[in-house]
Amino acid sequence: MKLNWRQITLHLFATILIIAGFRQLAKLTDLNLVETIWNYKFGTADFDNHLLKSENFTFGERLTFLVRRTIYFSLIGLMFSSIISLTIGLKYKLVWYNSLLVLIIGFFIQKVVFKISAIKGGTDLMTTIFNIWGLKTAIILNAIFFVTLGLLIFFNKWTKKFIHNRE
Structure with a gap:
């Protein structure tokens, strides 16, 4: 078995979304x-x-x-996402080190990219959109939005077909 770049790419994108959702929860x-x-x-x-x-x-x-707390929540989101990635990988008989690579790359993205986004405002656009119901509701909706989007990428049938298609 070899590296499956489709799995790594999709799971990494889902991981980034889940980390962003957990970072929003840290604001609470x-x-x-x-x-x-x-x-x-x-x-x-x-x-x-x-x-x-x-x-x-x-x-x-x-x-x-x-x-x-934001760093801690980011790491919790990374672990949550990595467990899902590993579980899906083992369930569909994919190589386990694809999920390990997602964990390592996700950790570095969490360290570098989210520090830059924290300086520049990060996910404030979504918080601004949902802010019509109050900041607490906006943060909760923002977190739900990101985590749900990440979980949809993990558990979507299209994602499974895309990962297994080697053409």
Whole structure:
């Protein structure tokens, strides 16, 4: 057996979507801080209001904890996606190291690409679209959207046919 680039490509794309969904869920761990940053970013709050202090944590400490939780949620999403990829690979008698390669590439994408997207705003477009119902609902809908799209790629019949077609 050899590397199946179709499986690797599709599973990697699904992995990226699932990681993006889990990163959105990390925002729910400190929604007050996320709302404050959101309001400042779109000009509806003063910078002085952003220097929040609660439970003996300064704004910088809360932001650091949020970034850490985002990394943890990203890794949880990566592990979740890797388990699905490995399970599908074993079920359809594909080579297991294709899923291992998806895990390794997904880890590096999570480390490099999502750091860049965090600096530039990342998935704020989708949060803006869903924001008509409030920021908390927007974050939840955004997470559901990304995770569902990733799971659809994993479990779609078309994906299975595409992976097994060697032409």
